[in-house]
Each structure stands twice: as C-alpha cells, then as structure tokens.
Amino acid sequence: MTSITIDSESSAPQGGRVLSRSQIFWSKFYRHKLAVVSLGFILFLYAIVLIAEFVAPYDPFQRHTDHLLAPPTAITFFDADGDFHLRPFVHALKNELNRETFQREYMVDTSVRYKISLFVEGEPYNLFGFIPMDTHFFGVEGDGKIFLAGTDTLGRDLFSRMLFGARTSLFVGLFGLAIGFGLGLFFGGISGYFGGAVDNFVQRLTEFLQSLPTLPLWMALAALVPPHWTPIQVYFGISTILAVVGWTTLARVVRGKLLSLREEDYVMAAKVSGVSEAKIITNHLLPGFMSYLIVHLTLAVPQMILGEVALSFLGLGLRPPAVSLGTLLIDSQNIQTLVFSPWLLVPGGLIIIIVIAFSFLGDGLRDAADPYRS
Amino acid sequence: MSNKPLLKIEGLKKYFPIESGALRKVTGYVKAVDDVSFELARGEVLGLVGESGCGKTTLGRCIIRAIDPTGGAVHFSPLDDESIDLASADKKTLRRNRRHMNMVFQDPFSSLSPRMTVRDIIAEPLRAQKIPESEINGKVERIAESCGLNPAFLSRYPNAFSGGQRQRVCIARALVTDPVLVVADEPVSALDVSVQGQILNLLQHLRQELNLSFIFVAHDLSVVEHIADRVAVMYVGKIIELTDTEQLYSRPQHPYTEALLSAVPKPDPDLPDETIILGGEVASAANPPSGCYFHPRCRYAGEICRTEAPTLREVEPGHWSACHLAESLDLAGVVPDQDD
Numbered sequence: 001m002t003s004i005t006i007d008s009e010s011s012a013p014q015g016g017r018v019l020s021r022s023q024i025f026w027s028k029f030y031r032h033k034l035a036v037v038s039l040g041f042i043l044f045l046y047a048i049v050l051i052a053e054f055v056a057p058y059d060p061f062q063r064h065t066d067h068l069l070a071p072p073t074a075i076t077f078f079d080a081d082g083d084f085h086l087r088p089f090v091h092a093l094k095n096e097l098n099r100e101t102f103q104r105e106y107m108v109d110t111s112v113r114y115k116i117s118l119f120v121e122g123e124p125y126n127l128f129g130f131i132p133m134d135t136h137f138f139g140v141e142g143d144g145k146i147f148l149a150g151t152d153t154l155g156r157d158l159f160s161r162m163l164f165g166a167r168t169s170l171f172v173g174l175f176g177l178a179i180g181f182g183l184g185l186f187f188g189g190i191s192g193y194f195g196g197a198v199d200n201f202v203q204r205l206t207e208f209l210q211s212l213p214t215l216p217l218w219m220a221l222a223a224l225v226p227p228h229w230t231p232i233q234v235y236f237g238i239s240t241i242l243a244v245v246g247w248t249t250l251a252r253v254v255r256g257k258l259l260s261l262r263e264e265d266y267v268m269a270a271k272v273s274g275v276s277e278a279k280i281i282t283n284h285l286l287p288g289f290m291s292y293l294i295v296h297l298t299l300a301v302p303q304m305i306l307g308e309v310a311l312s313f314l315g316l317g318l319r320p321p322a323v324s325l326g327t328l329l330i331d332s333q334n335i336q337t338l339v340f341s342p343w344l345l346v347p348g349g350l351i352i353i354i355v356i357a358f359s360f361l362g363d364g365l366r367d368a369a370d371p372y373r374s
Numbered sequence: 375m376s377n378k379p380l381l382k383i384e385g386l387k388k389y390f391p392i393e394s395g396a397l398r399k400v401t402g403y404v405k406a407v408d409d410v411s412f413e414l415a416r417g418e419v420l421g422l423v424g425e426s427g428c429g430k431t432t433l434g435r436c437i438i439r440a441i442d443p444t445g446g447a448v449h450f451s452p453l454d455d456e457s458i459d460l461a462s463a464d465k466k467t468l469r470r471n472r473r474h475m476n477m478v479f480q481d482p483f484s485s486l487s488p489r490m491t492v493r494d495i496i497a498e499p500l501r502a503q504k505i506p507e508s509e510i511n512g513k514v515e516r517i518a519e520s521c522g523l524n525p526a527f528l529s530r531y532p533n534a535f536s537g538g539q540r541q542r543v544c545i546a547r548a549l550v551t552d553p554v555l556v557v558a559d560e561p562v563s564a565l566d567v568s569v570q571g572q573i574l575n576l577l578q579h580l581r582q583e584l585n586l587s588f589i590f591v592a593h594d595l596s597v598v599e600h601i602a603d604r605v606a607v608m609y610v611g612k613i614i615e616l617t618d619t620e621q622l623y624s625r626p627q628h629p630y631t632e633a634l635l636s637a638v639p640k641p642d643p644d645l646p647d648e649t650i651i652l653g654g655e656v657a658s659a660a661n662p663p664s665g666c667y668f669h670p671r672c673r674y675a676g677e678i679c680r681t682e683a684p685t686l687r688e689v690e691p692g693h694w695s696a697c698h699l700a701e702s703l704d705l706a707g708v709v710p711d712q713d714d
Contacts, residue, residue: 021489200398265485269547272440273499274472287489 028368035364038357045354049167053125056160057139057146060323062123064145064155066095069341070106072150080110089113090146103340114144150343152331161323162347166354168235168324169305176239176246176304181297184247188254192262199255206248217245222316231322235308238317242307250296257289264288291369298362302355309351325351378451380555380587381414381437386446386461388429388436392660404660406432407443408611411686416554419581419588421602421619423595423634425656429611431480434557434591436461438477439468450475452554473503476548480560482540486532492518492543493528499551513550520583521546522576538569542576549580557589562597574600595638599623607631610657610667613686617693624707627695629672632705648706666698674703 030036048055064070075088092112098105120139127133140146148159191202218241225237261267267284275283305325311317312326313333320327328347332338338345387410389403406429414420422430436443439460448460452474458467476499479485486495496514505513515525521542532540541561548556558577562570578601581588592598598605599619606616607630615628626632633650640647652671657663663670669679678698689700697703 265479265481266487268435268440269477269479269485269544270487270498270502272438272472272475272477273547273551274469274502275498276469276502279502283490284487287487 025368029364032360032364032367034360035367038360038364041357042354042361045166045357046170049163049170051127052160052163052167053127054133054135055137056157056163057122057136057148058157058160059123059125060156060161060164061321062156062160064147064151064157066155067093067106067145067147067151068155069153069337070145070147070151070155071341072343073145073147074108075116075146079113085113087115087117089115090140090144092144112144114140114142114146116140116146149346150341152328152344153337158328158343158346161328162325162350165323165325165328165347166350168318168322169308169326169351170354172235172239172304172308172324174301174304175236176242176307177297177300179240179243180247180300180304181250183243184250185254185293187247188251189258191251192255192258195259202251202255206251209245209248212245214245218311219314219316221245222311231318234318234322235324238308238311239304242304242311246300246303246307250300253292253296254289257292258285261285261288291366294369295362295366298358298365302358305351305354378454378457379413380416380418380451382449382451383413383437384411384447384449386410386433386436386448387444388432388441389444402660405611405662406659407436408659410446410611410613412606412613412616414555414587414589417581417585417587418604419590419602421598421605422589422591422608423593423598423605424608425593425634427656427659428608429659430591430593430608431559433608434477434559434589437589438475438555438557439463440477450555469502473499473551474553475555475557476551476553478541478544478548478556478558478561481564482537482544483532483564485544486540488532491529491531492523492535495532495543496528496547496550499547503551514546517546517550518543520580521549522572537565538572541565541569541573545573545576545580549584549586552584553586555587555589557591559591560593561590563592563594570597577601595623595634607634610662611659612667612696613694614668614696615694616686617690617695621693622707626705626707627689627693627700627703628668628697629674629703629705630668632707635708636706638708666696674699 058064070093073090073093075090077085077088079085079089090113092109092114094107094109096105096107097103116138117140118138119135120141121134122136122139124132124134138146147157149162150158152158152161187202187206191199221241221244222238225234229237261284264284267280270280270284308317308324309326309329312319312324313329315330318324318327320330325347329345332344332348386407387405388407389405391400392402392404393399394401408429410433412420422433424430432441435441437448437460439448443461446461449457450460450471451457452471458471460468460471463471486492490498493511493514496518497510500510500513514528518525518528523539523542523546527534532543535543541564545561561577562573565573574597577588580586588601590598590602602619604617605619605622606613607622607628608614609630615622615626615631617627622631623635626635633652636648636650650673654671657667657670664683665681666672666675666679666684669675672679676699682698684696684698686694686696689695689697
C-alpha cells in the first residue's frame with residue numbers, strides 16, 4: 001500500500017469489515033451537522049404541536065379582553081429593587097392612555113410579581129381529543145398573564161395560537177404531500193413503464209397543468225370550496241388543491257428515472273436471468289430512485305406549508321376562526337397594526353425556521369442516500 | 375451426446391420501427407437483424423463479428439430473448455430430448471428455461487447494480503429460479519472461486535472492484551445456474567489489453583470445464599481468432615460469411631471479410647501494409663441498397679451484384695458465403711500466427 005490512501009469505505013483494508021447500506025447512510029448523515037440539528041428540531045416541533053393543548057398556556061380562542069394587542073411579556077429574575085429571585089417571574093401589565101400621544105399603552109406594573117410555574121392548572125381541555133386534563137406545561141400563578149409572543153387584536157395569546165396553527169400547517173403539509181406523492185408516482189410510473197400512448201397522454205396532461213398560471217388556478221379552485229365546510233373539511237380541500245396542481249414535477253422525474261433505469265444493462269441482466277417483472281421493479285427500479293424520492297418528500301413538505309400559508313394569507317385557504325400559520329399572518333396585513341404591534345409577525349419567523357430546517361434535512365438526506373454517486 | 379444442434383436459428387428478424395411526426399406514424403423500419411439462420415453445436419464457440427451497427431448485439435439479444443424478435447424461430451435444445459422455440463415461447467416457458475442460458479454484457483460497470491452486494495448479484499439468477507436459499511451460498515462461492523474472485527470479498531458492492539474483476543462477477547452471474555448457452559456481448563472490449571487476455575483465458579478454461587456453448591460477439595478479429603471455433607461475419611443485419619475460424623482467416627470467401635481481415639494490425643512494422651480501404655459509408659439498415667448490400671463498396675462488384683440479392687450458400691463444405699462471385703474470386707486471408 002502506498003502512503004496515499006483514498007478516504008472512503010471502499011479502501012478499507014482487504015478483508016476488513018464491510019458496512020451495510022444503512023450504516024453507510026447514517027454515518028454520512030451524521031456528518032451533516034445542520035441536517036442532524038434540523039431533524040431534531042422538526043421531530044421536536046411535531047411532538048409539541050401534537051400535544052399543543054398541554055404545551056400552550058391558553059386556549060387559542062380564549063380572549064383576554066384586558067390585554068388587546070399586548071406586547072410579549074418579559075420574563076425576569078430581577079425585581080424592581082434589583083433583587084435576584086431564583087424563580088423567574090413576570091410583572092403585571094396595566095393598560096393606560098398616554099396623555100401626550102393619545103394612544104393606549106401598556107405599562108409594566110413592577111409592584112406586582114407573578115411567579116412562573118411548571119404544570120399549572122388552567123383551562124380544561126381534552127388531550128388528543130379524549131383525555132380530559134387541566135394541567136398546562138407552564139403558566140403563572142394567580143391573576144397574572146404570560147404572553148410569550150404577545151396577543152392579537154382580539155386579545156388572544158399568539159404563542160398558543162402559533163402552536164395550534166403550526167399543527168394545522170404541518171399536518172396539512174403531510175396530507176397534501178401524500179396525495180401529490182401518490183398522484184406523481186402513479187402518473188410518472190404508468191408513463192415511464194407503459195410508454196407509448198399512455199406516456200404521450202400523461203406528458204401532454206403534465207404540460208397542460210404546468211402551463212396554467214398558478215395563482216388564478218388556486219383562486220378558481222378555492223372558490224369551489226363551499227363556505228359552509230368545517231375547517232377540517234376546508235383543509236382537506238386545500239391540500240387536495242395543492243396536490244392536484246403540484247404533482248407534475250414529481251411525475252416527470254419518476255418517468256425519466258424509470259425510462260433510463262429500464263435501459264440499464266443490469267436490468268436486462270436481471271431479465272435474462274429470469275427475474276420476474278415485479279422483482280425487477282422492487283429490486284432494481286425502485287431502489288434506483290428511492291434516494292430521490294426521500295429527498296423530494298423532504299423538500300416538498302415546506303413547499304406545501306408555504307402553499308397553505310400563501311393561500312390562507314390571500315384569504316383563499318383557511319379562514320378564521322380556523323388557526324394555521326397562514327391565517328395568523330392575516331392579522332399582519334394591516335400596516336397600521338403592524339407598526340404598533342410588530343410581534344404579529346412572529347408566526348412568519350416560525351415559518352421561515354420550519355422551511356429552512358426542512359431544506360437542511362433534505363440536503364443531508366440527499367448526501368447520505370447515494371454515497372457512491374460522486 | 376446427440377447430434378442435435380444446441381441452437382437452430384431460422385430466419386430470425388428484428389425490425390425497429392421508425393416513427394415520425396406528432397402522431398408517431400411508422401414510416402419505415404430499421405432492419406437490425408434480417409433473416410438470419412445458422413446452427414450452433416453443443417460445446418461450440420461461435421464468433422459473431424462485424425463493424426458497429428451491423429446488428430451483432432441485437433442478434434445476440436434476440437437469440438436469448440432479451441428483446442423480442444420480429445420474426446423467425448430459435449430452436450433451443452438445452453437437454454437432449456426437448457426443444458423449445460425461444461422466439462415464440464411464452465413467459466412461463468421462457469422463465470423456466472432461463473437457467474440454461476445467460477448473457478455477459480460489454481460494459482462491466484453498467485451491468486452490475488450499484489445497490490446490491492456482489493453476493494446478491496451472483497445469486498440473483500438462482501433466486502429467480504427459486505433455488506432453495508440453503509444451497510445458494512455454496513453455489514455462489516463455488517462459481518465465484520472458479521471465476522477467480524475471492525469469496526471473502528463477496529459482501530462488497532461492485533464499486534469496490536476493478537473493471538476486470540467486475541467482468542469476472544458478470545461471468546460468475548451468467549454461469550451460476552450451470553447454463554449450456556452463454557451469449558457474450560463483447561465481454562472484453564471495455565477492458566485493458568492485459569485484462570482482456572486474463573478474461574479470455576478464463577472463458578476458455580470455463581468453457582472446457584463446464585462444456586459451455588458460447589455466442590461470442592466481438593468487433594476485434596484477433597480476440598475472436600483466439601476463442602472461436604467458427605466465425606460468422608455480419609454486414610447490415612445479415613450473415614454474409616460463416617465458416618471455421620481457421621478457414622475464414624486463411625481463405626475468406628467474401629470481399630467484405632477480406633477487407634476486415636486486411637485491417638487487422640500486423641505486429642511487424644516491416645511487412646507491407648495491404649489494408650483494403652473501403653470507399654463510401656456502411657449501408658443504412660433503414661434504407662439498404664439494391665442487390666447485394668455490400669456492392670457500393672465492393673471492388674469486385676459486377677452487374678449481378680447491383681440487381682440481385684445474394685443468399686447465404688455453401689460454397690465449400692462447411693463454408694457459407696453470401697457472395698455471387700465467391701467461387702471466381704481469389705481472396706487474401708491473413709497468415710496465421712506463428713505460435714498457433
């Protein structure tokens with residue numbers, strides 16, 4: 001052996017241990033630190049939105065009429081005299097009229113301290129819809145209020161609403177994704193596998209869908225959603241709309257991959273060895289673009305979320321009172337309120353973080369999925 | 375062993391339709407393999423030579439039914455008593471008989487799945503034939519060893535192997551079911567010359583050990599000379615000459631074969647260069663010339679060559695040629711190697 005060795009699994013010493021495919025996958029994936037952090041964040045986010053009723057200090061529809069458009073509550077360890085307290089606390093807010101500007105302003109009343117506690121009793125709710133509970137993960141004791149991200153124009157806690165909104169948005173994404181993924185795989189599959197007239201038809205259909213201007217199409221389809229639908233029905237409708245116009249790219253790629261893989265010598269080798277068609281598809285064709293599918297799925301989730309946000313923001317998707325990241329941003333459409341209450345944009349920040357996390361995760365998966373493609 | 379040939383091919387055709395326009399109207403056909411007939415004896419190695427695009431790969435693939443031929447028959451008798459027509463066999467019969475035949479491909483890089491271990495690749499034909507899992511490992515290791523592969527490396531992926539080793543894997547995969555017929559589609563043309571020699575020797579050795587019949591597709595005449603018992607020369611989808619290797623190299627009976635042989639590089643630079651430069655282009659299989667396909671480039675062509683298509687006929691015992699003038703021409707072959 002020369003002193004120059006190639007740094008890869010393939011140059012392991014002769015007879016050395018050979019890593020299995022999944023070992024190679026994970027070792028590559030762990031090297032992409034941002035992807036690992038993103039994966040952790042995404043899993044964490046999905047976990048807390050599933051138990052949003054428990055994590056959120058308030059009900060998303062509960063109105064705190066004394067605290068309309070209240071700014072985010074400051075959490076401190078030091079009281080007005082500068083004394084340190086081991087348990088963090090919040091001060092009370094007082095709503096006063098500013099005599100100079102004639103604006104209503106919130107003044108911090110440093111004379112009153114409310115300690116922050118974990119597992120406090122609050123509004124009763126049903127966890128997962130059937131476990132009656134009234135314990136919340138955190139809250140303040142007594143009459144105090146804690147608004148981590150402030151309140152909206154109706155005095156509802158923005159942090160709680162964000163958790164419930166993210167739940168809708170994250171799961172609408174998944175549901176729409178499943179539909180779009182199924183459609184893309186199906187149409188791309190029959191197009192690439194059967195070829196001929198079927199292929200021709202599917203390709204023309206794809207071109208037709210891709211040539212439609214997206215926004216007017218969304219508007220037209222959204223107009224079809226009956227106004228009397230419940231929010232759940234509406235977001236099924238929305239996901240279907242996003243999926244019906246969104247499957248074309250995937251179908252194209254699946255078709256192209258199938259066409260090129262079908263012509264590979266190793267597929268012909270399997271055929272002349274007597275391997276059945278079904279086995280050829282599962283053993284040779286599918287693994288050939290599985291890595292692409294994983295990455296596509298990961299990157300499609302944020303697209304679905306953004307699509308839902310865009311539609312809801314334009315008033316075409318979910319409408320209040322349904323809570324989603326998109327409907328939360330509707331409040332920030334008014335520049336007047338935005339100037340005085342910039343915290344209404346916080347849901348936008350959460351969207352950005354979610355989208356970036358999914359992108360990093362997709363990056364890491366792509367690098368890990370095909371270690372021998374250099 | 376019976377006298378029945380292993381393979382009897384009759385009028386095999388493969389036409390590829392030419393489609394044009396948005397409606398994909400068929401406007402013509404590329405006759406990649408056009409009315410080819412020959413026999414292959416048990417244990418025989420038939421070399422199939424010709425220039426690029428003459429249909430030799432397509433012929434090999436049609437014989438083994440990797441692609442469906444347009445017409446003709448391929449009578450295959452793997453066992454002495456039964457004979458099946460591969461060209462028209464249904465899927466079930468075909469799959470059952472797949473273990474008697476296999477194929478080695480030209481490109482050892484694209485013919486191995488990058489996502490399977492070498493052990494799984496070699497075992498694939500066995501699994502396809504529903505061989506019990508308990509027997510598979512032993513068979514795979516035995517054939518791998520015969521092909522010069524270290525069984526310790528079988529759990530690696532193909533990317534860890536060199537071109538020559540990969541071709542050994544391909545050969546092992548083709549031979550693992552103990553076939554009687556192997557179509558080798560230019561198995562050495564993608565390899566370095568030194569590795570070519572190793573692989574050819576391996577094929578020779580395996581052929582004797584396992585009593586295999588080969589259809590050996592190649593464009594390199596010196597490779598074919600080394601391994602084949604008989605050689606078929608193809609030009610634009612047809613076999614134009616077929617005879618024993620020695621006979622073909624020393625006394626060709628078709629002007630095209632003469633030109634091919636004259637182009638084989640000679641190892642001695644002092645010998646006079648007698649390469650026959652063919653004028654014009656290879657005839658198009660989509661739009662072949664009238665009469666003999668070779669006449670526009672043939673220096674002996676007469677009137678009959680322009681109008682009448684020659685048939686493959688036995689000009690001497692065991693020597694078939696598709697040339698009208700075969701008997702009247704005295705064509706030059708090559709001097710056999712000294713060490714032969």
